[in-house]
Structures are given as C-alpha cells and as structure tokens.
Amino acid sequence: MMGYGKFEVWALSVLCLALFSSGFDPIDNYLIDCGSTRNTSVGDRVFVSDNSASKFLSTPKEVLANTPLKSITSSDDSPLYQTARIFTESSKYTFPISQRGRHWIRLYFFPFVYASYDMSTAKFGVSTQNHVLLSDFGVDKASLKEFSVNVTSDSLVITFTPSSSSFAFLNAIEVVSVPDKLITDDADSVNPSENFQGLLTQALETVARVNMGGPTVSFENDTLWRTWVPDQSFLVNKNGAKNFSNIGAVKYSSGGATPDIAPKTVYGTATEMDSGDDPNSNFNVTWEFQVDLGFRYLVRFHFCDIVSKGLNMLYFNVYIDSWSVAHDLDLSTLSVNVLAVPHYMDRVTLPTVSDKLRVSIGPSNDVDGIYPNAILNGLEIMKMNNSIGSLSGSMVISSSSKKNVGVIVGVTIGVFVAVVLAVIFFLMCRKRRRMALQGHSKTWIPLSINGGNSHTVGSKYSNGTNASIASNYGYRFPFVAVQEATNNFDENWVIGIGGFGKVYKGALNDGTKVAVKRGNPRSQQGLAEFQTEIELLSQFRHRHLVSLIGYCDEKNEMILIYEYMENGTLKSHLYGSGLPSLGWKERLEICIGAARGLHYLHTGYAKAVIHRDVKSANILLDENLMAKVADFGLSKTGPEIDQTHVSTAVKGSFGYLDPEYFRRQQLTEKSDVYSFGVVLFEVLCARPVIDPTLPREMVNLAEWAMKWQKKGQLEQIIDSTLVGKIRPDSLRKFGETAEKCLADLGVDRPSVGDVLWNLEYALQLQDAVIQGEPEENSTNMIGELSPQINNVNNVDTAVSGFEMSSVDDLSGVSMSRVFSQLVKSEGR
Known part of the structure; x- marks a missing residue:
C-alpha cells in the first residue's frame, strides 16, 4: 500500500465547499498572549491576555515582562513577541479538553532583556503528562516550536521547568484541536518489509513544512493556521530545479487530500526537474534538512500534477536518503484519471544515523517515450518521540518535572548506566587478558590524518573528539570487540583476500553476521582508501550497496566491518570456484541489481560518485542472490556542474579499465559504464577478463567478445551451461547493451540508468512466452558452442607490466596491443 491521501470526501458537495472555504472549527481552542494585560489580535484570531487565562496557570512566582515594539526586528514583529511570562520555578498550564484526540501545541519564543532577565540565556524544559517536548532548551532569536500530541484524558498539562540556576520564559501559547484524520494510525516505513503502526500515540514535532516552487504561505491562508516556507534554502542543487505554478488548476476530490491536509497555494505550486530540452536527462532533485540523530521521522509528501498536459505523461521516483519510497509514480492513476487532484503520501524513516535527511525526486527509467520529469508540491517532516516518550535529544530533566516522566527517564538512565559500566568492566578485563597473551607485536603505523597517530572519532563506543573522520560517520568498534567477533582473526575464518588485506567472517x-576486512600493513592500499570507504558508505543506504556496519582504527589497525554477504562474490559463481552455475535469469537479475546500485551512486546525490573499480569480484551476493556493489576505496566524487570530468591518476583493475580514462587520465561516470560492460560479457561467457593461457586474440575478454558481437555471433562464446537456455531476443538485447557500454569514447556510452532499463528489458524478453513458440529446450534457442571455441590450446603469452599512475596521454597507442598483455585480473 502506498499510503496516499486518506481523507474521505465530505457528505455533500455544497457542504464540502462551505467547509473548504471556512476552514476547520476546533472544539478546543486556547490562545494566550503570555505576559500581556490585554487581548491581542493576530489575523482573524484573538490571543487572550494573561489576566484572562490566569485560571489555567499554576506558578509559584509571577513575573510579567514587556518590551517596546521598536526593539523587535521587522521580520519578527509579531505583536505576540512584545510581552513574555518568566518562570523562575517549575510552573504548569492545565487546559480542560472537551474533545480527546490530537491537538496542536504551539510555543512562541522571542528573547529580550527585562530587568535582570536576559532571555537569550534561559535554559529550560517543557513536558506534558506523557511526553518530553523540550529539554535544556535555549533560544537566541524569534522561534515557533510546533508539536502535535494525542490527548487521552480530560485535561492537558504543560509543564515548564527551568534548568539548574536558570529560568524559563514564554511569549505565547496555543492549544488547538486537530482534525482526527490529519494523522492516521499507520504509514509505510522506508523499510519495504515493514508497516509502521502506532502513529496515534506518537508525539510529533514539526521540523519542516515546505511549499515547493512557491512563496511563503502564511497561517492566515491555511485552515489549520500552519505556515509553509519556500524550498529554495533546502535545495542541494538549485540549477537542476525550476518552479511551476498553476493554483487555479487544483481540484480537491474524493479519495485525495483536502484543504486541511494542505491548502491550494501549496498544491498549486511545484518544484520540478529543469531538464531543458534534453530528452535523456537523468538526475535527481534533492532537498536536505537538518535533523536530530537517533529519531524516526514522519515524512509527508504532497503531490498534485499541475504540470502535465494529459494523462499518464509523468512518471517519477521518490527517495528518502537512499531508500526508494515510490517507484514509477503516476499521479493521474491515483484519482480515476483526473489531473491536478491533490494527494499525499506518508513514510516513516528508520532511526537516523546522520544529522542530515535528504528527500529526492527523479525521473523513471522504466517507462519508454516519456519526457524525463519529476515534481514535488509540498513536504512536511515531523520528528517522532523515542521509546521513552521524548522528543528531545539531550534528555536533561529537572527533578521537579512531572513525576511520571521523571520516573520513566530516571529508571531508564539508571539501567542504561549500570549496563554500560558492566560492559566496560567486562571488556577491560577481557582486553587485559588478551593483551597479556598476545604481546605487542604490531609495527605498522599508517599515515596520520591530522599529523598524529590517532584516528579517534565520536561514536557509540567512544567519546573521542579528534574529528579526523566526521563524527557522524559510522560506528567505531573497539579492537577487542573485533577480535572477539573473528575468533581472534582465526585463519580458518578467512573468506577472501584482496588488495587491502584479508576478509574474515565474523559474528557480533x-x-x-559480519564480514571483517583487516588492512594488511604491507598493502599498497592504505589510509586514503580506508577513509574513503568510511566517508562514502556511512552516507549511503541502498539495498544494492553493501552496508558499512562499523570500523576500527585502534592499535594502528585499519579494519572495516560490513554486512555479511552469504553467497560471496559474483566472480566466484562464474568460474574458478567450483560453485554451481547460475541460470540466465539469475545472472540477469544480478546484473540488474548491480546496475541499480551504480545508478544510485551516479544520481542519488548532488554530485555523482564514481566507483572506479567495478568488477565481478566487487559485486557481492546475499543469501537470496541479490547483488550489492562493494569496495569503495578507490571511489571519487564526480565533476562539478560546469565540468565534464575529474582529472586524476589512473586506478582500477586490469581488464576492466576504461581505455579513454587510461589514455587521458580523465575520469567520468562513463568509466564505470565501461567497466560494467566488461562485467556483462564476463557474466555471459563465465571466464576471466584477462587469461594469458588462451590464444593471443582471446586473452582480453572485452576485445574477444566485441569481435563476436559485431559479427552477430555472440552465441558462439557463451558459457556452455547456458547453451539452449537463452532466448535469442534476450541475448541480442544483452549483447547490444554490453557493446554500447564498451564504446571507445565515453560520450558514446549510455548512462547506467539506460543500461539498467535495457537489462530489465532483456529479462522481460527472457520471461516472455510467445504464442506458438516452444519452451526453453527449443531449437530456436542458442545453439551448441562452436568446436573452435571449445577446444582451446594453451599458448604462451609475453607479459609486460607498467606503472599506471605515470601514464601520459596514449591516444595513438593501440589499446589492443596494450590490453592483450595485461594478466593480473585482480591487480590495481
């Protein structure tokens, strides 16, 4: 279920229009101008004076403050900011609730100096009976904090608690009923296998409410008195986006959103891709938002197709960070084939591991003949309370807070501290025993990032502050924990050896289950690649990229800890390991998965990430043979918007290396495309990309396969286990795709997105059952291998090595002559 608009249309259209024009009429509607001696009008609403609302407040000491309007900046000149109430001790508002359910709590803050109180120095907490809204909170400029809580009793108590040696203050407060259907109980999680339920019990804090492609929408133009801000300040790359407006086209209807979900002024504007006149445009429009670590977020997308001229002309994808949350979205199908009908979509994130949350839209690659475009009309991001009912990250609560909240927090913190101390004591004892047994034989000291030998960063295991690698990157594991996970690096647990070092199977x-890659001190790959791997993988979360679980840099070690991939490398399933052969459909699905991972690298963020070492050994398979791209040690971010390439020393693996990159030392995304083309032929032929034991013309797989492809006889060289099992059309499409990837010039190669589309089409052709066509054992299938290919005599081949990083422009050199002599298929 997509979780789109869940409001039902009102009973009668006339009544519907009346309600739409008049707005929501809340049962509970408390508006207080704190510190004021008279009522204050804001738009068409009246905030009553403190005197009139004194019956709701319990405070040991009354301090009312006021400031001249001239001291308030023009951008923050709300009349609500002229006065404030100061709380020197714990104080509380108690509001009678006539209608249980979700309510807004809006708190207005504007710090100014009154007598001996400098409100910019105030620190305090705010809580309800069941939730902590703010803790150790301070504010230095005008601020509106908006919360949404579900009230289940006949009263709502809001407590203000000054931090130690400080005070609290408040300029104005709203407690207002919310329509029942504004937030329903469930939503889809970004994890495809999980449906999140329990939103009704959640306290929410508004992090962002954005009007894409339009100006600020003030509370006076919103039925629920919300303010929507423009999206320009959140856009990662403004050059890739443009605004569109057609407010008059918006048509609310049954099954879609209502004005209470978002007003016409939001649904009538949009930010869309700025594709220019390029029908092959393929990039994402991305917005970035600041969030708190460790919390889930409810992300609400607002859509309204005001840009299309007809039905089924707009298909696009939607992402939160690296998660795909909507694929091939066609808005016209959500409203019984009517354009410009508002819809919304709710998604719940996983607990955040970064302080940045990114939302992206991009064109679909799966629909032919559609001009590339994607739109977003509005966006809301709401923080959800954690497991102890808090919306605050700091959780510093005074002992005078509400008793039940204090008990929950106190017990939780006490248990947590006890467990942490016990774990630390256990690890220290174990570490001492292991160190006594092992001695100190380590001699490798890698180059320091900051001029010393420490690589410590803040993490869940450490309070390190030397931010040599940004502190929000991954998790830092203690060395003793890695030893324990790998049975002290038991050689019997080694599952692979690469250029960086050995890879061990382990268990936390x-x-x-984890895969632990331990750097070899004698390896030519070192600190730079270690850093790159951490920095990139800690940002990426995609089902077709191997996830980084943590790292360790203690004792001059460089250790990377990944999710464990049960079925190892793609290479091991093709040749050399004795594993069962993969079927053609399995191979296609693996290639499609790897292409999706590369496509995300190239388009998922503002700057492309170029892998630079795409090969079958770096495509791993999980227990279901799902492909994930791995090993990002050589990766580089792509060129700037106004550049065509990155100039860099040549690195990569023999046999997979883009000849244009090799000649000119100019790196682009198309270098990855070339390498992937080699992988495609490797998958088809099931043989090494460089094999010096073969006749000279066959040593280099790419050259050899291209000869047969251009002759139209690719079936002559396929893996013998696939003979008679590939439909001719599927093979033809696959061969054409690989051929295009291996074009001499990068500009002639397709994007990874185009490669992905063609591979999926090849899979469809393989699956297709054409009427009257026999099944897979048909003589129409690819015939037997040519005898001249099956019976290959071993031939000695001359070998010539070279230093890749010192190669100059070799445009005039025969790449056939160069590549036919490269023999180290795993060398870099």
Missing part, C-alpha cells in the same frame, strides 16, 4: 555479540 547480538548474533549479527
């Missing part, structure tokens, strides 16, 4: 304390 909670049973999670």
Whole structure:
C-alpha cells in the first residue's frame, strides 16, 4: 500500500465547499498572549491576555515582562513577541479538553532583556503528562516550536521547568484541536518489509513544512493556521530545479487530500526537474534538512500534477536518503484519471544515523517515450518521540518535572548506566587478558590524518573528539570487540583476500553476521582508501550497496566491518570456484541489481560518485542472490556542474579499465559504464577478463567478445551451461547493451540508468512466452558452442607490466596491443 491521501470526501458537495472555504472549527481552542494585560489580535484570531487565562496557570512566582515594539526586528514583529511570562520555578498550564484526540501545541519564543532577565540565556524544559517536548532548551532569536500530541484524558498539562540556576520564559501559547484524520494510525516505513503502526500515540514535532516552487504561505491562508516556507534554502542543487505554478488548476476530490491536509497555494505550486530540452536527462532533485540523530521521522509528501498536459505523461521516483519510497509514480492513476487532484503520501524513516535527511525526486527509467520529469508540491517532516516518550535529544530533566516522566527517564538512565559500566568492566578485563597473551607485536603505523597517530572519532563506543573522520560517520568498534567477533582473526575464518588485506567472517555479540576486512600493513592500499570507504558508505543506504556496519582504527589497525554477504562474490559463481552455475535469469537479475546500485551512486546525490573499480569480484551476493556493489576505496566524487570530468591518476583493475580514462587520465561516470560492460560479457561467457593461457586474440575478454558481437555471433562464446537456455531476443538485447557500454569514447556510452532499463528489458524478453513458440529446450534457442571455441590450446603469452599512475596521454597507442598483455585480473 502506498499510503496516499486518506481523507474521505465530505457528505455533500455544497457542504464540502462551505467547509473548504471556512476552514476547520476546533472544539478546543486556547490562545494566550503570555505576559500581556490585554487581548491581542493576530489575523482573524484573538490571543487572550494573561489576566484572562490566569485560571489555567499554576506558578509559584509571577513575573510579567514587556518590551517596546521598536526593539523587535521587522521580520519578527509579531505583536505576540512584545510581552513574555518568566518562570523562575517549575510552573504548569492545565487546559480542560472537551474533545480527546490530537491537538496542536504551539510555543512562541522571542528573547529580550527585562530587568535582570536576559532571555537569550534561559535554559529550560517543557513536558506534558506523557511526553518530553523540550529539554535544556535555549533560544537566541524569534522561534515557533510546533508539536502535535494525542490527548487521552480530560485535561492537558504543560509543564515548564527551568534548568539548574536558570529560568524559563514564554511569549505565547496555543492549544488547538486537530482534525482526527490529519494523522492516521499507520504509514509505510522506508523499510519495504515493514508497516509502521502506532502513529496515534506518537508525539510529533514539526521540523519542516515546505511549499515547493512557491512563496511563503502564511497561517492566515491555511485552515489549520500552519505556515509553509519556500524550498529554495533546502535545495542541494538549485540549477537542476525550476518552479511551476498553476493554483487555479487544483481540484480537491474524493479519495485525495483536502484543504486541511494542505491548502491550494501549496498544491498549486511545484518544484520540478529543469531538464531543458534534453530528452535523456537523468538526475535527481534533492532537498536536505537538518535533523536530530537517533529519531524516526514522519515524512509527508504532497503531490498534485499541475504540470502535465494529459494523462499518464509523468512518471517519477521518490527517495528518502537512499531508500526508494515510490517507484514509477503516476499521479493521474491515483484519482480515476483526473489531473491536478491533490494527494499525499506518508513514510516513516528508520532511526537516523546522520544529522542530515535528504528527500529526492527523479525521473523513471522504466517507462519508454516519456519526457524525463519529476515534481514535488509540498513536504512536511515531523520528528517522532523515542521509546521513552521524548522528543528531545539531550534528555536533561529537572527533578521537579512531572513525576511520571521523571520516573520513566530516571529508571531508564539508571539501567542504561549500570549496563554500560558492566560492559566496560567486562571488556577491560577481557582486553587485559588478551593483551597479556598476545604481546605487542604490531609495527605498522599508517599515515596520520591530522599529523598524529590517532584516528579517534565520536561514536557509540567512544567519546573521542579528534574529528579526523566526521563524527557522524559510522560506528567505531573497539579492537577487542573485533577480535572477539573473528575468533581472534582465526585463519580458518578467512573468506577472501584482496588488495587491502584479508576478509574474515565474523559474528557480533547480538548474533549479527559480519564480514571483517583487516588492512594488511604491507598493502599498497592504505589510509586514503580506508577513509574513503568510511566517508562514502556511512552516507549511503541502498539495498544494492553493501552496508558499512562499523570500523576500527585502534592499535594502528585499519579494519572495516560490513554486512555479511552469504553467497560471496559474483566472480566466484562464474568460474574458478567450483560453485554451481547460475541460470540466465539469475545472472540477469544480478546484473540488474548491480546496475541499480551504480545508478544510485551516479544520481542519488548532488554530485555523482564514481566507483572506479567495478568488477565481478566487487559485486557481492546475499543469501537470496541479490547483488550489492562493494569496495569503495578507490571511489571519487564526480565533476562539478560546469565540468565534464575529474582529472586524476589512473586506478582500477586490469581488464576492466576504461581505455579513454587510461589514455587521458580523465575520469567520468562513463568509466564505470565501461567497466560494467566488461562485467556483462564476463557474466555471459563465465571466464576471466584477462587469461594469458588462451590464444593471443582471446586473452582480453572485452576485445574477444566485441569481435563476436559485431559479427552477430555472440552465441558462439557463451558459457556452455547456458547453451539452449537463452532466448535469442534476450541475448541480442544483452549483447547490444554490453557493446554500447564498451564504446571507445565515453560520450558514446549510455548512462547506467539506460543500461539498467535495457537489462530489465532483456529479462522481460527472457520471461516472455510467445504464442506458438516452444519452451526453453527449443531449437530456436542458442545453439551448441562452436568446436573452435571449445577446444582451446594453451599458448604462451609475453607479459609486460607498467606503472599506471605515470601514464601520459596514449591516444595513438593501440589499446589492443596494450590490453592483450595485461594478466593480473585482480591487480590495481
């Protein structure tokens, strides 16, 4: 279920229009101008004076403050900011609730100096009976904090608690009923296998409410008195986006959103891709928002197709960070084939591991003949309370807070501290025993990032502050924990050896299987690649990219810890390992998965990330043979908007290396496309990309396969286990795709998105059952291998090595002559 608009249309259209024009009429509607001695009008609403609202407030000491309007900046000149109430001790508002359910709590803050109180120095907490809204909160400029809580009793108590040696203050407060259907109980999680339920019990804090492609929408133009801000300040790349407006086209209807979900002025404007006149445009429009670590977020997307001229002309994808949350979205199908009908979509994130949350839209690559475009009309991001009912990250609560909140927090913190101390004591004892047994034989000291030998960063295991690698990157594991996970690096647990070092199978304390890559001090790959791997993988979360679980840099070690991939490398399933052969459909699905991972690298962020070492050994398979791209040590961010390439020393693997990159030392995304083309032929032929034991013309797989492809006889060189099992059309499409990837010039190669589309089409052709066509054992299938290919005599081949990083422009050199002599298929 997509979770789109869940409001039902009002009973009668006339009544519907009346309600739409008049707005929501809340049962509970408390508006107080704190510190004021008279009522204050804001738009068509009246905030009553403190005197009139004194019956709601319990405070040991009354301090009312006021300031001249001239001291308030023009951008923050709300009349609500002229006065404030100061709380020197714990104080509370108690509001009778006539209608249980969700309510807004809006708190207005504007710090100014009154007598001996400098409100910019105030620190305090705010809580309800069941939730902590703010803790150790301070504010230095005008601020509106908006919360949404579900009230289940006949009263709502809001407590203000000054931090130690400080005070609290408040300029104005709203407690207002919310329509029942504004937030329903469930939503889809970004994790495809999970449906999140329990939103009704959640306290929410508004992090962002954005009007895409339009100006600020003030509370006076919103039925629920919300303010929507423009999206320009959140756009990662403004050059890739443009605004569109057609407010008059918006048509609210049954099954879609209502004005209470968002007003016409939001649905009538949009930010869309600025594709220019390029029908092959393929990039994402991305917005970035600041969030708190460790919390889930409810992300609400607002859509209204005001840009299309006809039905089924707009298909696009939607992402939160690296998660795909909507694929091939066609808004016209959501409203019984009517354009410009508002809809919304709710998604719940996983607990955040970064302080940045990115939302992206991009064109679909799966629909032919559609001009590339994507739109977003509005966006809301709401923080959800954590497991102890808090919306605050700091959780510093005074002992005078509400008793039940204090008990929950106190017990939780006490248990947590006890567990942490016990774990630390256990690890220290174990570490001492292991160190006594092992001695100190390590001699490798890698180059320091900051001029010393420490690589410590803040993490869940450490309070390190030397931010040599940004502190929000991954998790830092203690060395003793890695030793324990790998049975002290048991050689029997080695599952692979690469240029960086050995890879061990391991298991964490909670049973999670991991792959542990331990750097070899004699390896030519070192600190730079270690850093790159951490920096990139800690940002990426995609189902077709191997996830980084953590790292360790203690004792001059460089250790990377990944999710464990049960079925190893794609290469091991093609040749050389004795594993069962993969079927053609399995191989296609693996290639499609790897292409999706590369496509995300190239388009998922404002700057493309170029892998630079795409090969079958770096495509891993999980227990279901789902492909994930791995090994980002050589990766580089792509060129700037006004550049065509990145100039860099040549790195990569023999046999997969883009000849244009090799000649000119100019790196682009198309270098990855070339390498992937080699992988495609490797998948088809199931043989090494460089094999010096073969006749000279066959040593280099790419050259050899291209000869047969251009002759139209690719079936002559396929893996013998696939003979008679590939439909001719599927093979033809696959061969054409690989051929295009291996074009001599990068500009002639397709994008990874185009490669992905063609591979999926090849899979469809393989699946297709054409009427009257026999099944896979048909003589129409690819015939037997040519005898001249099956019977290959071993031939000695001359070998010539070279230093890749010192190669100059070799445009005039025969790449056939160069590549036919490269023999180290795993070398870099």
